[in-house]
Amino acid sequence: MNATDLQTVAIDLQSRSYHIAIRGSLFDNPLSYTELPAASSALIVTNTTVGPLYAERLQSALLGKFKHIHTVVLPDGEAFKTWQTLNLIFDALLSHGCDRKTILFALGGGVVGDMTGFAAASYMRGVPFVQVPTTLLAQVDSSVGGKTGINHPLGKNMIGAFYQPLKVVCDLDTLKTLPARELSAGLAEVIKYGPIADLEFLAWIEAHIDALMAREPQALAHAVKRSCEIKAWVVGQDEREAGLRAILNFGHTFGHAIEAGLGYGEWLHGEAVGCGMVMAAHLSLRLGLIDAALVQRLTTLIQKAGLPVKGPQLSASDNAGRYLELMRLDKKAEGGEIKFVVIDGPGNASVRSAPDALVREVIHDCCT
Amino acid sequence: MNATDLQTVAIDLQSRSYHIAIRGSLFDNPLSYTELPAASSALIVTNTTVGPLYAERLQSALLGKFKHIHTVVLPDGEAFKTWQTLNLIFDALLSHGCDRKTILFALGGGVVGDMTGFAAASYMRGVPFVQVPTTLLAQVDSSVGGKTGINHPLGKNMIGAFYQPLKVVCDLDTLKTLPARELSAGLAEVIKYGPIADLEFLAWIEAHIDALMAREPQALAHAVKRSCEIKAWVVGQDEREAGLRAILNFGHTFGHAIEAGLGYGEWLHGEAVGCGMVMAAHLSLRLGLIDAALVQRLTTLIQKAGLPVKGPQLSASDNAGRYLELMRLDKKAEGGEIKFVVIDGPGNASVRSAPDALVREVIHDCCT
Incomplete structure (x- = not known):
């Protein structure tokens, strides 16, 4: 495969179908946007980190398409995934007189994508938007599934909408400037697709983990494409997360507890998911669903991806109790019962509950 | 027709279909809620005016159905249709540990319904909700169509979602305590359905306007039912307001300018729509679409319903210019072009633009 070949993944959702374009030199190319519907204005939403690098180049690429192009720059970080920040987007839309056809462009990582998507879902009860994800995590995760939203002081991603973009432009060149920790965090979500769906x-991934860590374009292109394909296959069967889609949360139940317990932003989401996958694999082992060899194989790969494989202490007095308490607050919990994604066997996952005593043992085994 | 007969209107929207129940003695009857899905908790959202009258009775009716029933009381009025107030609902949901199956109950008028619907649309990306509208306006308008949302300092209903309830319970008994101004405001939306869809x-309505003003149950039941049927027929063909649905905004383009120009809350929404319909009828006349007799007929009826038929002065220096300026900010405007709903002929409406000069003449004719 030539690194300059354009890869595409079609997301089939009837009237809300779209496609993901994957390659280098994409986001600043006007040809990436020619198929978008006509509109008099566009709003680029970005943040203080990504904006200075790429906002002007995106604006130039859109010049021939839109009469008015505005930009709003949000503060960077999960801590700003709040209503106050979201409102900066609404302020920009309204003060510039943007109408129902205005197209929003999310230029940045997952936080920018989630907030821009929710703003698009809610502004005038829905305007179109395009995702231009500039992190590996956003390219493999937010590209597919239509999950948008913001955090509430009492819980992460508690307020949001399912809303699909018109198009996703994954420019692999933007990954060149990504900090190493964020590359690893993105790899966590890439690795996730193996054990749950595709051995x-x-x-x-095991054969190419060094190439991925070295950011070789061919390896990254395949990782992004295959991750999006698997996610699209799952989401296509269950757009609103009634059942199957929940397997995409492999590692996330433990991971969310780590993020919430340490305070959001302490560990990156992908780091918490990496460690959470090790814990979920241990739980699968204790439930008698997989053997120790697969747990070891996953742990080794997650470690090679530069991710933590030991959970942090969240309480000096009752660490497992604190994990359980936090997991019961997770929005996947129902009536206080925690839902875990477990591996039923290599390449197969399902959702189930587990006895507290067993979960306590897993936490005890997996924490430093 | 017996006033105690249960009237129902089916809203057919595939997987999001539901029905509207219309009668007295409904909202506090447990039988009104038996068909709802099982859930461990419910949240009643109401306001400081309606809550003291009805919240406990609704809670009693729900006792056998839900293990936990919580209530959140919002400040009353359009001025509070803001993110800050909406957040009181999220705070209640999260502090009570409400999950994805929790059912929200909107007990109140249009503002409570719009905010509860948007909270339901957004909480955990969507939980179910039930409308229990206690004003005539809410019964005939918010019951159908799934429009939910909040205001932004720069525009009304600018942030929201299309989101359908599980059921709507229109209890005609709650109209007995409605202030006269609010009854009239509701009648504005009832009258609206005549000229646009059903002569x-x-x-x-002309034959029963006195009975409606006297709140006779049989007359109210028919008015609510027929209004919901017509709206359902329109919305069923155009759920997301791509085309036909826009005719439901008859009177609203002028009406929104009045509301915005005077400051929201000065005139009730229905009052502004009543006057806006007179202005839209005059525009239709000037466009040569209808004759003066129909304009007079509508004006007389609107006046009999206790509604204003003369527009207020919004500017001492250039009243028509101020109306035009405000209408260009309306979210139905596209690229600065104002969209008017006009009567093409009795019982038929369409959406079109009109020359500024003609609109100025209409405003001049219709304002005091």
């Missing part, structure tokens, strides 16, 4: 992909 | 219904 062949898991083997491919 | 027979217009004649029926």
Whole structure:
């Protein structure tokens, strides 16, 4: 495969279908946007980190398409994924007189994508938007599934909408400037797709983990494409997370507890998910669903991706109790019962509850 | 027709279908809620005016259905249709540990319904909700169409979602305590359905306007039912307001300018729509679409319903210019072009633009 070949993944959702374009030199190319519907104005939403690097180049690429192009720059970080920040987008839309056809462009990582998507879902009860994800995590995760939203002081992603973009432009060149920790965090979500859905992909990641860590374009292109394909296959069957889609949360139940317990932003989401996958694999082992060899294989790969494989202490007095308490607050919990994604066997996952005593043992085994 | 007969209107929207129940003695009857899905908790959202009258009775009716029933009381009025007030609902949901199956109950008028609907649309990206509208306006308008949302300092209903309830319970008994101004405001939306879609219904309203003003149950039941049926027929063909649905905004383009120009809350929404319909009828006349007799007929009916038929002065220096300026900010405007709903002929409406000069003449004719 030539690194300059354009890869595409089609997301089939009837009237809300779209496609993901994957390659270098994409986001600043006017050809990436020619198929978008006509509109008099566009709003680029970005943050203080990504904006200075890429906002002007995106604006130049859009000049021939839109009469008015505005930009709003949000503060960077999960701590700003709040209503106050979201309102900066609404302020910009209204003060510039943007109408129902205005197209929003989310230029940045997952936080920018989630907030821009929710702003698009809510402004005038829905305007179109385009995702231009500039982190590996956003390219493999936010590109597919239509989950948008903001945090509430009492819980992460508690307020939001399912809302699909018109198009996703994954420019691999933007990954060149990504900090190493964020590359690893993105790899956590890439690795996730192996054990839950595609053992062949898991083997491919194991064979190419060094190339991925070295940011080789061919390896990154395949990782992004295959991750999006698997996610699209799952989401296509269950757009609103009634059942199957929940397997995409492999590692996330433990991971969310880590993020909430340490305070959001202490560990990156992908780091918490990486460690959470090790814990979920241990739980699968204790439930008698997989053997120790697969747990070891996953742990080794997650470690090679530069991710933590030991959970942090969240309480000096009752660490497991604190994990359980936090997991019961997770929005996947129902009537106080925690839902875990477990591996039923290599390449297969399901959602189930587990006895507290067993979960306590897993936490005890997996925490430093 | 017996006033105690249960009337229902089916809203057919595939997987989001629901029905509207219309009668007295409904909202505090447990039988009104038996068909709702099982959930461990419910949250009643109401306001400081309606809550003291009805919240406990609704809670009693729900006792056998839900293990936990919580209530949140919002400040009353359009001025509080803000993010800050909406957040009181999220705070209540999260502090009570409400999950994805929790059912929200909107007990109140249009503002409570719009905010509860948007909270339901957004909490955990969507939880179910039930409308229990206690004003005539809410019964005939918010019951159908799924429009939810809040205001932004720069525009009304600018942030929201299309989101359908599980059920709507229109209890005619709650109209007995409605202030006269609010009854009239509700009648504005009832009258609206005549000229745009059903001339027979217009004649029926003319024949029963005194009975409606006297709050006779049979007359109210028919007015609510027929209004919901017509709106359902329109919305069923155009759920997301791509085309036909826009005719429901008859009177609203002028009406929104009045509301915005005077400051929201000065005139009730229905009052502004009543006057706006007179202005839209005059515009239709000037465009040569209808004759003066229909304009007079509508004006007389609107006046009999206790509604204003003369527009207020919004500017001492250039009144028409101020109306035009405000209408260009309306979210139905596209690229600065104002969209008017006009009567093409009795019982038929369409959306079109009109020359500024003509609109100025209409404003001049219709304002005091």
